[in-house]
Amino acid sequence: MMVNIRVNGKQYKKDIEPRLLLVNFLRDELNLTGTHIGCDTSNCGACTVLMDGKSVKSCTVLAMQANNHEITTIEHEDPELNAIKDAYVEEQGLQCGFCTPGMIMETFYLLKDAGNKDVDDDYIKKKLSGNLCRCTGYRSIIDSIKKANEKIREKEEIHVSR
Amino acid sequence: MYPDKFQYFTPGDIASLEELLDKYRDDSKILAGGQSIIPLLKMRFTSIPNIIDISNIKGLNFIELNDDLEIGPMARTAEVAASNIVAMNCPLLFDAAGKVADPQVRNMGTVGGDICEADPRNDMPAVMLALNADFEITNSSGKRTVNSTEFFKDAYTTALDSNDILTKISIKNIGYHGKYFKFTTMASDFALFAVAINMKLNSDETVKDIGIGLTNVSSTAVKANEVEAYLKGKKIDEKISEEAFSKLLNMIELDDDYNGTKEEKQKILKKIFVNGLKEVYGDSK
Ligand code: FES
Ligand code: FES
Numbered sequence: 001m002m003v004n005i006r007v008n009g010k011q012y013k014k015d016i017e018p019r020l021l022l023v024n025f026l027r028d029e030l031n032l033t034g035t036h037i038g039c040d041t042s043n044c045g046a047c048t049v050l051m052d053g054k055s056v057k058s059c060t061v062l063a064m065q066a067n068n069h070e071i072t073t074i075e076h077e078d079p080e081l082n083a084i085k086d087a088y089v090e091e092q093g094l095q096c097g098f099c100t101p102g103m104i105m106e107t108f109y110l111l112k113d114a115g116n117k118d119v120d121d122d123y124i125k126k127k128l129s130g131n132l133c134r135c136t137g138y139r140s141i142i143d144s145i146k147k148a149n150e151k152i153r154e155k156e157e158i159h160v161s162r
Numbered sequence: 163m164y165p166d167k168f169q170y171f172t173p174g175d176i177a178s179l180e181e182l183l184d185k186y187r188d189d190s191k192i193l194a195g196g197q198s199i200i201p202l203l204k205m206r207f208t209s210i211p212n213i214i215d216i217s218n219i220k221g222l223n224f225i226e227l228n229d230d231l232e233i234g235p236m237a238r239t240a241e242v243a244a245s246n247i248v249a250m251n252c253p254l255l256f257d258a259a260g261k262v263a264d265p266q267v268r269n270m271g272t273v274g275g276d277i278c279e280a281d282p283r284n285d286m287p288a289v290m291l292a293l294n295a296d297f298e299i300t301n302s303s304g305k306r307t308v309n310s311t312e313f314f315k316d317a318y319t320t321a322l323d324s325n326d327i328l329t330k331i332s333i334k335n336i337g338y339h340g341k342y343f344k345f346t347t348m349a350s351d352f353a354l355f356a357v358a359i360n361m362k363l364n365s366d367e368t369v370k371d372i373g374i375g376l377t378n379v380s381s382t383a384v385k386a387n388e389v390e391a392y393l394k395g396k397k398i399d400e401k402i403s404e405e406a407f408s409k410l411l412n413m414i415e416l417d418d419d420y421n422g423t424k425e426e427k428q429k430i431l432k433k434i435f436v437n438g439l440k441e442v443y444g445d446s447k
Contacts, residue, residue: 001170017167018167018168018169018170018213019164019165019166019167019168019203020164021164021200021204040163040204041201041204041205042197042201042263042267043348043350043351045264045266048266051269051270054240054269055265055266055269056266056269056270057266057267057270059204060196060197060200060201060204060267060270061196061200061270062170062193062196062200064170064172064215065193065196065215065217067172106265106266109265110265127265129264129265129349129350130263130264130265130266130267130350131264
């Protein structure tokens with residue numbers, strides 16, 4: 001079946017099998033391998049991408065469900081997303097890096113979704129409950145998210161990621 | 163992991179949806195957000211030859227306050243958990259929706275799908291039982307309303323026929339106080355068990371009406387009828403709560419498993435139940 005999916009600002013038209021999952025569409029059809037498959041059972045969040053600005057687990061979404069929708073992945077060059085990538089590097093919010101694309105995409109979403117709420121430990125922990133990390137113990141991830149929040153608010157200049 | 167092959171449809175209106183369901187009946191299933199059904203398809207626990215995605219049908223995503231609080235089948239769980247209308251009129255649903263799985267799953271998943279899938283571990287069935295919700299069900303021969311107490315038959319089995327569509331969730335018990343107490347071993351996972359409580363008091367602080375639903379303590383969500391009847395007209399204190407819990411124990415099945423022994427689980431459930439009653443009663447005053 002034909003799908004029309006906008007990914008990171010670019011329109012893709014592909015003929016796919018309906019059972020193709022969004023994560024496989026991104027990785028195998030578009031070669032965007034930044035989105036990872038950790039568990040493949042909706043637990044780990046490594047496959048998190050944004051669909052119309054909201055985070056979803058792309059291993060649990062059919063590519064067909066994304067038809068005519070807009071997907072944002074870790075490869076996107078959005079300045080705010082890049083600021084988050086910087087913050088993760090500076091605060092060492094990763095060790096092996098496997099969970100990181102999902103963590104960063106969920107960070108992108110939770111910061112946007114926070115509105116006027118305080119981005120404190122409590123808020124972050126609640127919003128990060130769908131993402132697992134086997135390495136860091138989460139402390140450095142939470143610090144990275146707080147740093148990212150500051151960066152975005154202060155519109156700090158971005159350097160590391162590119 | 164790939165699901166088995168299927169045909170995929172995206173009808174644009176209810177009439178074409180009904181047509182597809184009449185044609186494929188048992189060989190088809192409605193897909194709303196897919197957060198329950200896609201994992202099952204991927205694990206090949208089930209295989210469905212015809213998947214009908216209803217997300218393109220306009221008018222199925224609503225949250226409205228008329229006489230009742232009305233929720234459309236495509237209202238995403240995250241939208242319900244962020245809705246002011248829900249927060250003001252139905253704190254139980256508001257609280258529970260924010261506790262379903264994790265943020266990503268809530269962004270995609272729907273309250274309606276959670277109900278229709280009727281996995282005994284799903285959160286919404288118990289919440290609907292506590293709320294005494296009504297479901298409007300539509301098929302090609304018309305509409306009917308089924309109360310939640312008549313809806314959940316067994317694990318993954320509901321009063322829905324193979325060509326039925328859940329078109330509206332109506333909650334008339336609004337203006338109550340309520341909360342969903344969920345016990346999990348991992349934040350994003352299914353509940354080991356959970357208790358939904360919806361309560362309204364008389365002016366003398368006795369219970370006017372109460373709804374109690376339980377998740378994952380039997381092959382379907384359980385409505386604690388006898389406990390509700392026992393608590394009506396009473397002021398809730400420690401002693402009454404414990405008595406209520408002993409009545410509750412007759413209505414549920416807890417087993418030993420890798421999460422703990424039956425006794426351990428009973429102990430935890432008791433704590434959750436007794437504290438939960440106390441908390442909601444306190445809020446209601
Ligand atoms: S790969 Fe999707 S949640 Fe783990
Ligand atoms: S950095 Fe290794 S899993 Fe998170």
